[in-house]
Amino acid sequence: MAVSKMSKLTLIAPQGYSEKILSTVQGFQGVEIRDLFQQTVSNAWVADYFNEVEPLASQTELTKIEDQLKAISEAIQFIERHGSSKEKSFHLKRRQEALKVLEETFDETDFLAELINIQDLEKNFLKTEKKRQTLQEEESLLQKWQSLDFVPKNYSLYSTNFFLGSSDPEAWERVEHQMKKQQIYYEVIHSDDQTIHFGLLYLREKNELVQELIRQFSINAFRYDLPILPKEKLAEIQQASLELIEQQKLLTRLIGQKKVMIEKLELAEEILLAKKNRWLIYHRFIKNERVFLLQGWIETEMFETLKVFLAESVDLTNFYIEIEEPSDFEIEEEIPTKLKNNRFVRPFEMLTEMYSLPKYHEVDPTPWFMPFYFVFFGMMVADAGYGALMLVVTTITLRTLLPRGMERFMQFFQILAVPTMLWGLIYNSFFGFSFNYQPLLSTSNDVISILILSVIFGVIQIFIGLGLAASEKIKVKNYLGAISDGFAWQGILTGTIVGGLGKIVMHSQAFFTVGVVLASFSALLIVITPMIQSKSKLQGLASGAYNLYGITGYIGDLVSYTRLMALGISGGSIAAAFNMLVSYMPPIARFSVGILLMVILHGLNIFLSLLSAYVHGARLQYVEFFGKFYEGGGRAFRPLKTEEKYVNIKQEK
Incomplete structure (x- = not known):
């Protein structure tokens, strides 16, 4: 559960295999193509061995593909808008398919012939429509002069x-x-x-x-x-209009019959989008009359899989492929970041992506904040009924094949339905109603306990964040930084907690003294460490004192976690208020208008509760947690792949 280990891939083949290799790499969807013509230290060899090679121009082919894509979009829109309503539209149902299979079954000649046929129908239809409009305008004018009895x-x-x-x-x-x-x-x-x-x-x-x-x-x-006479001309126009209407009805039927072609047009669009993505990277690799050479980034563990995948399309004897460790320069300036987590943590990666991906050598915060977000979200929504509804809706939705982004989004809320139900049972709340049992925590009687629990969760998360900060410093052998940015602050928090428990809860002077000594010693470390690191001791002392002043920020951080209590109680109270409002209605209204009102009001409360939990849960991670250890700024791994607008591409052997 970390940032995936990446390697630099080099592939060399005779230029005749370039198209097949590119298509196969795209179907693999796991290689990001490097730009070999970019002026970097890593590309210095290109000028030495291929100084006569220029980046391939692709604008003509791109323009052709974009024109075809535009024509497909216009054709689908025209068929659906003007085709007979008696005919049923057949859209491409989302499915999983290998890119190789899609491209092998695609007949470009047949597609272009069908597209031209549809365009001809469109031209005839629009021509007929224009004639009708002209005749209507002329008819509208002559109707006012039809009483004119001379020419x-x-x-x-x-x-x-x-x-x-x-x-x-x-x-x-x-x-x-x-x-x-x-x-x-x-x-x-x-x-x-x-x-x-x-x-x-x-x-x-x-x-x-x-x-x-x-x-x-x-x-x-x-x-x-x-x-x-105008009335005679009017009769001619009306007759011509009737003929045009019949002609237009025939064209409408013919256009309607083309609705069965929408599926093929959408499939062609998917394939053309894949071709477009390949042409967009044509300027990044080397290709001349003899050789085809590309470099890219790949997950190290996926290299052998790629070799097998390529061997299915191009015999191993027809290409050379290897991987190598990235250089220090490439790690700092070029290498992309790809997160690697298990299936329960993976949906939460979208929160990390919204903030900023980690740099290649930085820790992935996703598995560290996931348990906290899991608990916090449930604590803020805290209704077993809402959670059960989330679980049912997301589970049913996930039974269908969805676009990958939507699938991850549904998995995200499916996982979060579990803590929502658990906290609903803890608070004894089911769509705002209470079951006949004593809750572990009552939102009306245990507000202070819930508040303290919220702060405890905050202390635990901040403590872990400081530990990660120390770990990151140790990773780069900055041991003093690990003390001042991590361990010392943990000491202050630990000392404050021990001292507070000794004074207020345990009434133990010894515990209080230990806590004060530990907190004071840790504070001293925060002040002294910058003095040791800095050449100017006075400047280091000032820096340390300023860092220690940051303790006020920790107070604000802990206060921020009280929103876990506030949102959980408010959502349940609003739901209970809705139920009470409906219960005051007469029995007839309660079981008619009241049911509709309950659906609307609870629907609104569910939406607001989920939105609030999503936003405030993310805010606690971004500000209170990430601020302790996380820098971000990594570049996303962008492999050569398809758009997957209609089809989810899979690796099929």
């Missing part, structure tokens, strides 16, 4: 002229008044709340007068150049 294009008289236009209803009264006043014949063809559509017939000698009226009242002219 303007065929109208031609020497003495008279005509005008078709539209006016705002507010201005129409004034327009109408002027028409009557000037003895201009007009006829309203269509009117609604927004526009008045009309026609004018007037002598040519009044043309300037009409034009002035058009400008004065901002009248919009309507130009109709078709050789048939």
Whole structure:
């Protein structure tokens, strides 16, 4: 249970095997590819032996893959949005599969042909839709002029002229008044709340007068150049619209039939995403007309497994592979961190990752804080009913195949359901109700006992944190630092506890004296140690005194652990208050609206309790525990792998 031991991997093969090897390494999902063209001490040999080799350009191929991925996404979206609702969509069900099997069963030619077919359907559908919209707009306009009983294009008289236009209803009264006043014949063809559509017939000698009226009242002219009446054109449009509707219905059925292809499109997307990830690292390895060479980081214990895995795809005689210990420079500047814990601790790694991964040579804090987080979370939620519900939901969810991140998240809460139930039994709380037995700790009568227990848990965790701080100092042979940063503070805590117990609980002067002497001696060590380490004794004394002033921070740390008591009691009290509220209802309301109210209120309380326990539990680890010994700053191990958007990739022999 620590940071995995890593080795530097070197693989050399004829360039013809490069694609197969890369695909196999990606399916293995346990090798992080190094950038051989990065200017570091570890890559100095590249310039000596491969000075003519340039990083491989991959932008063209990447662009091609990204275009295909975009086309797949658009095709799936189009099929689901416009396909017939009578057809059922067949999405790719998450499953475990080897990458080799996926790529061997993938027929790119068939996929591209099907994708083009779908794109053609989309083009035809959108073209038809655009025609329909155009006809609808034209129909909407002509419906307002269908009462026009002559064809303007065929109208031609020497003495008279005509005008078709539209006016705002507010201005129409004034327009109408002027028409009557000037003895201009007009006829309203269509009117609604927004526009008045009309026609004018007037002598040519009044043309300037009409034009002035058009400008004065901002009248919009309507130009109709078709050789048939508007109502006849309207009939043609309506007939064409009906034909387009039938055509669109046919296309909708054809698109709906493509819903069975969604599964294949999603599988193609998974494979293309895998190819994209391979192309993203093409600039990191060496490849010329003769040789393919890559380096990477791998867990030392996984090396033999990788050799067997590669041998299944490429004969061992066709490549050379070895591992070596990382150099000091690589440990300090380059090597990634991969945590290694058992299946009970592994879900808690996400809390470490949220804060910061340890450096390669640093202790992994996950197994050290896991028992405390386990206890603290249960103590803050502390309801057997809530815990049982968590256990049932997470167990049922985990029976299905989930994305790896979601699977770890569910496992995290499945484990935490156990302490939640245990503390619920200790407090005698089941969805806020109490069973007929005397609880080990009562949230109403034993508040002080729970408070003291919370602080005791805090003292134990801080004590372990200081021990880890001393251990880390000893690891780098900084023995004085181990005393001042670890053992001395443990001495102060131990002395304070012994002295307090001797004075308050045991009423023993001897215990009190031992505690005071131990605490005083430890405090003296904190002050003196920096003086020994520093060239300037005065500066060392000041540094030691400042370090000792940090004891006030320990008081604040211990007070922080009282939230274990506060949150546990508040959550149970709120649940009990909800139950009491419903119990006051009449029997009919209690077993109708009351049930719904209980579900809503307890659902809200569960959410808030879990959120509070998750956040405050993490806060106690990050501030009170990590602050004593943990630095972090490690770089995450990022192996060449697939996206696993739809399929969980497994190593299959």
